Amino acid sequence: MKYRLRTLLYLSIALCSLLLGIRERVWDQAFAYTLPWLMIFTATTASVYGFYWGFLAAGLSALLLPGFNAMGGVFLLLSAWLAHSVGDSLRRAHRQARALAKSHRLVAEALQALTPIQHRQALLHRLPELLASLGEGGHIGVWVPHGEGFRCLSSVPPLNLQEIPAQGVEGRAFREGRPQHVPDVRKEPCHIAAPGFSTLAELALPLFERGEGVAVLNLERSRPFLNEEVEGLIRFAETVSLQLDRLADLEVRRLLSELATGLQGVHTLQEAAEMALALLLKELELEAGVVWVAQGARMEALAHRGVTEPGLLAVLQEGLPYDRGLAWEVYRTAEPYYTQAYAEDPRGVAALRRLDWRTFVAHPVPTPGSVRSRFVLVVGEKRPRPWRKAEREVLLLFCRTLGVGFERLVEKARHEGVNHLMQELLEKPLEELYQRVLHEAIQQVPGSETGSLLVREGGEYRFRAAVGYDLEGLQALAISPQAALVWYRRGEEPAHRGEPRLMTTEELAIFEVSHQTAPPEVIDTAGRVREIQANLCQPMLYRGEVLAYLNLDNLHDPRAFGEDSLRAARFFSAPMATLLHESRTHRLLEEAALTDPLTGLPNRRAFDRILPEELHRAVRCRYPLSLVVLDLKGFKAINDCLGHATGDQALIQVARALEGERRSGDHLFRWGGDEFAAIFPHTSQEDALVVCYRYARAIAAICFGELCLGANIGLAAYPEDGETPDALLIAADTRMYRAKASGVTVAYSQG
Incomplete structure (x- = not known):
């Protein structure tokens, strides 16, 4: 509005000056009075419309001068040139001021419109609509990397063209990381025309996040871009890049805050891993993930999410043998592995490669003091997807925070495991x-x-x-x-x-x-x-x-x-x-409680414990077992004639003699007083008889002066004489008394 009023004022001054010059020419025929008015008319015209129109105004004015005066013509041309120079400077300054004001308005309105947006994808999607609402004409689009080229994220007006190759102006701006201004696309061999739109000039502006190009804002017009407009739009793109950095910071802080809160509410490593996977897959919009833990020579799946294919589930159940799969590579190097072509990597898991899986990352989860990455986070999806620098930073900080949480839970599990073990094993053999x-x-x-x-x-x-x-x-x-x-x-x-x-x-x-x-x-x-x-x-x-x-x-x-x-x-x-x-x-x-202190042999309590155990094994495994109860002959005479000290020595020597004849696997007991017992696993009655007579001979060799010892032995065998401890014990004890009464060394079943 101000510009129009100013133009109207200058036009009025020029017309008035021309009319006054004509008046002086007609009425007074005075050169001195006509020339100044015509010079004003010429200067005003050149100032407003440029030297060409000023030159024409000077020619018209020269015709109106009284007579032909060369000096007057020079004055008119000089005034046209000077006015054009001053006017051009003023017009340029005015254009720059307008462009600067527009640039400031663009930045200010961009900040106002973009600040409430909380997600980068929504921000990028909003840009064309925002610029269109701010008066930027032509075609406006946002292009993001996709495969070997670019995909249209959003545009105003909408485009039927959704993908373009990387050879265009957008691709050059993205590769070089700087704006690309093409004043005349007809001279640009890489220009990719927007269908249904007549383009003269193109401006491609790379957008950055964490210093990395993530998209291209592309503007096409049917008229040229002024230099001031280009500068203003570059500042707008820089503002958008700052907003992308801000959103990346907000996303990281929000994600880490949710992770830290979640870790406080879990009690086991598995719960922590499951919670972390759910959080991360949602944040990065990925299909599936696994948290691996190295257990000796095998990677075991601590938790997984989004895995449904039977072959992959079998891999998770079996684990990864040492050095098979990229998780082991990350374990050794503690360096993350990113790819968009997992299916082509021969180091990958065969079951996953067969599914033509593309996007994949294996990231170490560091824990304090470990030279190896004992936990490895794996996430990905089937379609190819570039990994942005901001996403890599998110994963790095996420895994570091998760590693601290894992360490706390490992320490907790370690304490609980030891406490449980102490309680569980104190009474164990x-x-x-x-x-x-x-x-x-x-x-x-x-x-x-x-x-x-x-x-x-x-x-x-x-x-x-x-x-x-x-x-x-x-x-x-x-x-x-x-x-x-x-x-x-x-x-x-x-x-x-x-x-x-x-x-x-x-x-x-x-x-x-x-x-x-x-x-x-x-x-x-x-x-x-x-x-x-x-x-x-x-x-x-x-x-x-x-x-x-x-x-x-x-x-x-x-x-x-x-x-x-x-x-x-x-x-x-x-x-x-x-x-x-x-x-x-x-x-x-316990051994002291089960041991006879005089002879060192197990006592009656030990006998009562061992006989049921041995008989149970014999019944279960179907092998024979024999039981012997032995009573000493002549022991009372030694005790009465030579004293209890000699009697004790006699018992000690009997124990030594029996130990000397004991076979591997047999059990000997001092049953009480001058009675002894023996259990012979894997021994039939016939074989047990041979051992009994050896025991008897060893005891008969023990003498104190003229007083010698002997033995009365009762023998019972499983399964002939019974299948319970009481049945065998009654049979052996009865036969021992029968041997004593009948004066034989060994009494046994002769049926």
């Missing part, structure tokens, strides 16, 4: 305790795949539990404390402080150290030491005594153990050492 402790250690210490427990018994260490090794073969070995320290390699003082030790094949040959402590022919086969790539040895200490050495091994990865493994081993060893000590003490007390 030591053999069961040893194996259970080892299994728990392998589960709790990251990097563990196999292991063994070397327990101190008396003055030496023996293998009492093994996972992945031949325990029966290892049990034949007796390791001296000195040999155990050779294997430990750090010396006596660190061992007595309970410090763990790491040994890997990257440092030395593990089997050579093992050969210094045990025979190679045993430890190579039963212990598989040539296969061990990494060993963690943890002394299990109780009040300065190394009760056991816990050995945890990995047979595939020399760097399987890290600081987190050492921390877990230290945590685990202290309560387990207490448990071992208490269980050993409990066993010693």
